Amino acid sequence: MLTLHCPYCDVQTDETELTPGGEAHLTRHGPGSDDDAFHDYLFSRANPRGVHFERWRHGYGCGKWFLAARDTRTLEVFGTYEAQTTEPPDHILAAIRDKRPGWTRAS
Amino acid sequence: MKRYSAFAVAREAARYHLGWERAWASPEPKKHYDVVIVGAGGHGLATAYYLGKNFGITNVAVIEKGWLGGGNTGRNTTIIRSNYLQDPSAAIYEKARSLYETMSQDLNYNVMFSPRGVMMLAQTQHEIRGYQRTAHANALQGVQTEWISPARVKELVPIIELKGPRYPVLGALWQARGGTARHDAVAWGYARACSAMGMHIIQQCEVTGVRQQDGRVTGVTTSKGEIACDKLGLVVAGHSGVLAEMAGFRLPVESVALQALVSEPIKPCMDVVVMANTVHGYMSQSDKGEMVIGGGADGYNNYTQRGSFHHIEETVRALIETFPMISRLKMLRQWGGIVDMTGDRSPILSKTPLEGCFINCGWGTGGFKAIPGSGWGMAELMAKGHSPLTEAFSLDRFREGRFIDESVAAGVAH
Numbered sequence: 066m067l068t069l070h071c072p073y074c075d076v077q078t079d080e081t082e083l084t085p086g087g088e089a090h091l092t093r094h095g096p097g098s099d100d101d102a103f104h105d106y107l108f109s110r111a112n113p114r115g116v117h118f119e120r121w122r123h124g125y126g127c128g129k130w131f132l133a134a135r136d137t138r139t140l141e142v143f144g145t146y147e148a149q150t151t152e153p154p155d156h157i158l159a160a161i162r163d164k165r166p167g168w169t170r171a172s
Numbered sequence: 173m174k175r176y177s178a179f180a181v182a183r184e185a186a187r188y189h190l191g192w193e194r195a196w197a198s199p200e201p202k203k204h205y206d207v208v209i210v211g212a213g214g215h216g217l218a219t220a221y222y223l224g225k226n227f228g229i230t231n232v233a234v235i236e237k238g239w240l241g242g243g244n245t246g247r248n249t250t251i252i253r254s255n256y257l258q259d260p261s262a263a264i265y266e267k268a269r270s271l272y273e274t275m276s277q278d279l280n281y282n283v284m285f286s287p288r289g290v291m292m293l294a295q296t297q298h299e300i301r302g303y304q305r306t307a308h309a310n311a312l313q314g315v316q317t318e319w320i321s322p323a324r325v326k327e328l329v330p331i332i333e334l335k336g337p338r339y340p341v342l343g344a345l346w347q348a349r350g351g352t353a354r355h356d357a358v359a360w361g362y363a364r365a366c367s368a369m370g371m372h373i374i375q376q377c378e379v380t381g382v383r384q385q386d387g388r389v390t391g392v393t394t395s396k397g398e399i400a401c402d403k404l405g406l407v408v409a410g411h412s413g414v415l416a417e418m419a420g421f422r423l424p425v426e427s428v429a430l431q432a433l434v435s436e437p438i439k440p441c442m443d444v445v446v447m448a449n450t451v452h453g454y455m456s457q458s459d460k461g462e463m464v465i466g467g468g469a470d471g472y473n474n475y476t477q478r479g480s481f482h483h484i485e486e487t488v489r490a491l492i493e494t495f496p497m498i499s500r501l502k503m504l505r506q507w508g509g510i511v512d513m514t515g516d517r518s519p520i521l522s523k524t525p526l527e528g529c530f531i532n533c534g535w536g537t538g539g540f541k542a543i544p545g546s547g548w549g550m551a552e553l554m555a556k557g558h559s560p561l562t563e564a565f566s567l568d569r570f571r572e573g574r575f576i577d578e579s580v581a582a583g584v585a586h
Contacts, residue, residue, distance in 0.1 A: 137474055
């Protein structure tokens with residue numbers, strides 16, 4: 066079973082306590098943006114086979130959203146972090162590069 | 173290709189079965205093909221087959237990373253039905269179901285199609301309204317389904333408990349002509365027929381890149397060297413996103429694990445397929461006697477092909493309420509497949525931003541039933557550039573807001 070660390074409660078939680086929320090760090094386009102940008106925001110997803118950033122909600126705990134860096138091929142978790150950011154923090158990126166040398170984040 | 177027949181069985185029985193030939197050839201790849209299909213699952217092989225049968229295009233290679241039919245074609249619960257709500261879905265799934273009826277004769281390969289009937293239980297008031305609406309829609313689409321009473325449900329499925337404490341059975345949507353087929357045989361049958369037409373099926377050959385020039389596809393780079401082609405079909409289900417990235421475009425698709433399990437074999441007790449959508453479970457009995465059970469998909473991106481235990485627990489716990497007699501059954505094995513989910517839960521059969529490159533993906537949790545219809549439409553799309561079956565399933569429908577909203581596509585709530 067997938068377990069993730071909730072950065073707010075500071076506890077290790079089972080996936081049954083959590084609600085997955087899809088890809089993290091999407092740029093939210095709204096009124097005034099062009100069709101392509103709006104389409105990409107609504108539908109296009111990275112869906113990588115490997116390192117992935119995603120949103121999780123601690124539904125049966127504090128109820129807050131947090132973000133996780135995870136490998137979709139091995140289910141390995143590189144770390145979790147608070148959702149109040151638009152980019153993965155440096156210590157998460159360092160943890161990923163530590164385990165996956167040569168990895169670069171797709172734009 | 174030597175035809176399979178009762179005579180052939182008798183002939184081989186008389187000579188110790190030494191005369192059977194291999195069902196399909198395993199040639200080395202040529203330098204160039206008219207069409208290259210990536211993915212030798214049901215959908216890829218069916219596409220190749222109908223390219224040859226309907227359009228006479230036989231200079232075709234089907235390239236497979238693993239082994240033939242080893243992905244979701246070999247991992248599903250083999251259910252075939254076409255009781256969809258929206259017109260484009262009903263058209264392509266009904267085409268598929270009708271092709272399944274004659275597939276064994278068409279391919280000269282026994283795919284063991286068993287039109288035993290598919291029943292979707294209504295266990296809430298909301299489902300009653302939903303399924304009655306579907307039955308009316310199906311009547312207009314020419315798909316034979318009907319709304320049946322709880323008494324009729326009990327008659328068709330004697331082992332069912334109608335008065336479950338939490339989810340009573342209030343009726344069902346019944347498609348008598350739906351059923352099951354032997355999933356591996358569908359892939360094997362298409363592969364044999366493709367090979368007989370001179371097509372190349374190349375297994376253990378991974379595509380590592382898509383070659384292009386001036387916005388047009390020119391071939392693929394593989395673990396067995398470079399293969400040039402005029403047209404390229406990507407039919408790789410859960411790994412579509414990976415291939416699309418090689419071709420230089422993104423898809424509105426996310427890959428998640430869907431799992432299924434089978435019980436120990438027991439005597440015949442249920443001769444229809446039952447789907448209980450409210451409780452996320454569906455069940456049928458295989459010819460070997462195993463109860464084949466499918467459940468919900470994981471909610472997060474995943475390429476591990478195994479699934480998670482708590483989903484099994486949820487599915488089985490819910491099914492026991494409706495089928496109390498399975499409570500003492502031992503479960504034999506469990507497996508997962510990677511399904512590609514789109515935003516509207518309907519597939520994508522489409523041209524792509526790369527000229528000459530076509531994609532067939534997004535079947536999500538319900539691709540097996542669609543294999544022949546999908547291949548039929550995809551072949552027409554690749555040969556002629558357009559197809560009435562696939563028109564509504566184009567990639568640009570997301571941009572233009574023409575969704576085909578079938579969020580009940582798998583018979584489970586996603």
